[in-house]
Amino acid sequence: MPKTILQLQNVSKIYGSLKALANINLTVNAGDWLSIMGPSGSGKTTMINIIGCMDTPSEGSVILDGTDISKENAASLTRIRRDKIGLIFQQFHLISYLTAVENVMVAQYYHSMPDEEEALEALAKVGLSDRANHLPAQLSGGEQQRVCIARALINSPQILLGDEPTGNLDEENEGIVVDIFRRLHEEGVTIIVVTHDPEVGDVAQRKIILEHGKIIDDIDQSATFGEALRLKGRTSSAG
């Protein structure tokens, strides 16, 4: 029986008269690879903000690794986010004046202690050993996103949360990132990715479709996701 790592129970997020999320119920098991898809304004970002402890729901509860985070204050949410969540952004958000390895070490610094060896190992995992001392401006978009993934993984989070992680990448780099996700999934990392890209959505084990703040579909892709990954890998190589 897989362990439940995340549970959203009747979660709503209300801004004035707008319901960004309406009565969402979702359970994610440890090691799952989940993609969240939907059109703009469907509530994807709101959902990922709540799961990533950067926002709280107006109603309902969010159980993350056995703790209800929906009523926590900002400092507690910061601590939980630091310990349990790894964040990947569409715009990478690397600190421009720090090198690749230093960007990874920043996450270590705010978590525990910076360790350059460990940060270099994380970069090696995403294939950037030789780019460790480059500034973000000296890296391609794909390389920057890989630094972002290394930074998200450095503190061994329980959930890797990606907000359009391939949104700014070309097909080749998209393939590289998906391949990294595949390896992480094999290692047992829980991955939740918000995406517009059907190809990236299809390679996940499970696909959630959001519309007007509601889950309109929850598709189990376990049977096909291996094939989709293989096809995605082939397309990327061809690209």
Added chain:
Amino acid sequence: MFLRMITKTLIRQKSKMIMIAFTVVLGVSLSTAMMNVMLGVGDKVNRELKVYGANITVRHKDAALMSDLYGLEGQGVNDKFLREDDVLKLKSIFWGFNILDFAPILEGRADLNGSEVSIIGTWPEKHATLPTGEELHTGLKSLRTWWAVNGEWLEEDDDDGVMIGHLLASQKNIHVGDDITIDSEEFTVKGIFNDGGNDDGKILMTLPSAQKILNLPGRVSDIEVSALTTPDNDLARKAAQDPRSLSPEEYETWYCTAYVSAICHQIQEVIEDGVAKPVRQVAESEGTILNKTTLLMVLITILSSIGSALAISNLITASVIERSQELGLLKALGAYNWQIVLLVLAEVMITGIAGGVVGYFMGIGFAQIIGQTVFGSYIEIARMVILIVAVILFLVTLIGSIPAIRYLMALKPTEVLHGK
């Protein structure tokens, strides 16, 4: 990592940091200059005010009593005098170094060509070596710097010469170089002075000459004293009423501070039967001018500090808003609010300290320019200013950072990371 981030931020934002440092330089230099001038100006303003004469008079206690009770002054009011031998003891008191000039006065009336006139015997100039080995140069000449003299001042041993007030000289048609007879003693007129006051109708001569004419050897009626004093406060005013009302701690504080009342008290301890009293008009004017000058300096310091704080506030807030995405990211990565605030404050403080050091030395330069321009001498550098400036710098930087800190505290990573 913390230091690495600060160093790289400082380098990357050098133009902004230079602007902040420049603002601090201006504020600190002005504060340093004003405070050094403020702390050094007391003596300088006092010295400037000494041109208006003595601020303490000493007389025999009985004469002082007659003056206090009945307002009676001058010769004939009583026959009690001070001893000339005691006059030099003034320099032996605790605040002896603050006694800048003094002169004994023996006033009386004598006959000039058949009419009675007032004569003043004094030390026009006095050169002596004190028991401590200190060379003393004093006399009435130093206390009457405003006198316009036609001819020349009497010298120390000029027992055959006199100076005449210009009203008396014109009344008696006396000129410089004339010989006159006072109580059958022959004198040559060395100078005619214009005091602008009562002395213009009097004759000034050396103390031995006056003592001889008045037949009061070794006696003086008053001693005029010019002393550097500290403006009175509540303690000084309480002590002036009755020093015995002070607690031992208060007494020690009062005694060891150059309040005019403390100096008067110490003078009375060395002058037998003497009563020393501040010339209130002069002493209070000095205190008032000094207090107002100090207030002006403090106001300039406060205003410059407020100006710096506002400028720093704008610069830091602009810098933080520009970096909101980076700082929001740090929050998203798990930095607490206080860690972000600490990071920004450390950057600002380092910049502030660099600006503060430069500003301090510039301020010393400004203080010397002010000293030379206004007082014609250098301002002594007060070490305590370093501490005061450091505190002001810290407070100004901290207060200036408050809007930026509030912005940082309210900054939501979701808003900046999604580009809203």
